[in-house]
Amino acid sequence: MDFELNADQKAIQKLARDFAQGELRPHARKWDESGEFPKEIVPKLAELGFMGLTLPEKYGGAALDMVSAVLVIEEVARECGSTALTLAAHNGLCQKHIFHFGTEEQRMKYLPDLAAGKKMGAWGLTEPGSGSDASGLQTKAVKQGDHYVLNGSKAFITHGSVGDTFLLLASTSPEKKQKGITAFVVERGTLGLKPGKPEDKLGCRASDTAQIAIENMKVPLDQVVGGIDEGFIDTLKILDKGRIIIGSMALGLGMAALQASVRYAKEREAFGKPIAEFQAIQWKIANMATELEGARLLLYRAAYLQDQGKRTSLESAQAKLYASEAAIRACNEAIQIHGGYGYIKEYPVERYWRDAKLCEIGEGTSEVQRMVIARHTISGSA
Ligand SMILES: Cc1cc2nc3c(=O)[nH]c(=O)nc-3n(C[C@H](O)[C@H](O)[C@H](O)COP(=O)(O)OP(=O)(O)OC[C@H]3O[C@@H](n4cnc5c(N)ncnc54)[C@H](O)[C@@H]3O)c2cc1C
Incomplete structure (x- = not known):
């Protein structure tokens, strides 16, 4: 067992840190306030390979391992949660679905533009009436000759309004429920694809989230990604x-x-000394540091197992559950350590809390993660 990052991983971590501090830190608050997707950052992300993190070079990607992708996202999120979410949806969902389940022709057609940041990727599973119970989706795809006709709607889709390449899940065999769902890839401008207005959100405000209406959208058969009726099984792997x-x-x-708290606790004085000298503050910082280190280890383990080609449903659920809840606890304590200043926007800790809250909801709520973990543990596969 080796807990050291290798030289390549350390180099990408430094690259991401320098970039995030130089290019994201100065703008993150402004982007949060405006709530607008900062298009101007995309070419810079692409230049570093961050728009195609784990994609092979053949498709224009940076060919990083999953551990390195974890390092990049952590560094980006330290400075801007919105940009981290942008990268998460683009790389982790849309692109990965096309890469893992698309044909070689589809990969060559869609992935290079996504990796180059010329196109933004969106992935549509959630609907107004189905999120946790994703297999209950109501968007229908009906085959008519050499194409499918899709009708329905999607909700909360990252890049729903600014996206160019959409991977959408629809029911092709409603009677087979989750075994009757298929993935389709369509591009912006397809007749019947109607992106909605961006949502006004609590956090990750500069990432784009929107509903999508789908009305009599004709999709040729060669835009089916993966097998017919196999979309939901593929989705779980994604x-x-x-x-x-x-x-x-x-x-x-x-x-x-944590970093903001340590900095502030050393500077702020009460009762004639820095608040970092009070045991109550020290214990908060000790808990934050320990829980985040635990989260890091769970994430590295899940990423490492992915790099070994293993299925990680249990490990990924554990890592996401623990990391998101540890982050919320840390942000909560950070606000407390900052006292009244923690509650105003001049200090960034309230933004960290608002951004981190998404991590307990997106890609399966904490309740859904516990369902996955319990199912594996009780069935004895843990
Ligand atoms: C900013 C943002 C970006 C997103 N991006 C995307 C995206 O790009 N693509 C996409 O497809 N989706 C996206 N989503 C949707 C997200 O994945 C869903 O919001 C999430 O899965 C929860 O679904 P829901 O909102 O319908 O809540 P619901 O499923 O209605 O859940 C409501 C509450 O009930 C709980 N609950 C539900 N079922 C159970 C159960 N069996 N046991 C216990 N508790 C239960 C939930 O945990 C939750 O607390 C995004 C959401 C947000 C907020």
Whole structure:
């Protein structure tokens, strides 16, 4: 067992840290306030390979391992949760679905533009009436000759309004429920694909989230991704990967809260000394540091197992659950350590809390993660 990062992993971590501190830190508050997707950051992310993190070079990707992807997302999230979520949806969901389950023709058609940041990827599973119970989706795809016709709607889709390449899940055999769902890839401008307005959100405000209406959208057969009726099984495999990325985002936000707390506790004085000298504050910091380290180890383990080609449904759920809840606890304590200043926007800790809250909801709520963990544990496969 080796707990050391290798030289390549350390180098990518430094690259991501330098980039995030230089290019994200100065803008994160402004982006949060405006709530607008900062398009200008995309070419810079692409230049570093962050728009195609784990994709092979053949498709224009940076060909990083999952452990390195975890490192990049953590560093980005330390400075800007919105940008971390942008990378999570683009890399971890849309791109991965096309890469793992698409044909070689589809990979060559869609992935290079996504990796180059010329196109933004979106992945649509959730609907207005189905989130945790994703297999209850109501969007229908009916075969008519050489194409499918899709009708329905999607909700809370990251890049739903700014996206260019959409991977959408629809029911092809409603009577087979979760065994009757199929994935389709469509591009912006397809007749019947109607992106909605961006949602006004609590956190991750500069990442784009929108509903999508789908009305009589004709999709040729060669835009089916994976097998007919196999989309939901593929989706679960994608979420095993995506949850590691969301957990890394939580880790980055938790670490930012910890660092801000340490800095502030050393500067702020009460009763004639820095508050860092009070045991009550020290214990909060000790708990934050320990829980985040635990989250890091769970994330690295899940990412490492993914790099070994293993299924990680249990490990990914554990890592995401623990990292997101540890991050929320850390952000909560960070606000408390900052006292009244923690409650105002001049200090970033309230933003960290708002951004981290998404990690307990997106790609499966904490309740859903506990369902997955309990199922594995009780069935004895743990
Ligand atoms: C900012 C943002 C970005 C997102 N991006 C995407 C995206 O790109 N693509 C996409 O497809 N989706 C996306 N989502 C959707 C997200 O994955 C869902 O919101 C999430 O899965 C929860 O679904 P829901 O909102 O329908 O809540 P519900 O499923 O209605 O859940 C409501 C509550 O009930 C609980 N609950 C439900 N079932 C059970 C149960 N069996 N046992 C115990 N508790 C239960 C839930 O945990 C939750 O607390 C995004 C969401 C947000 C907020």
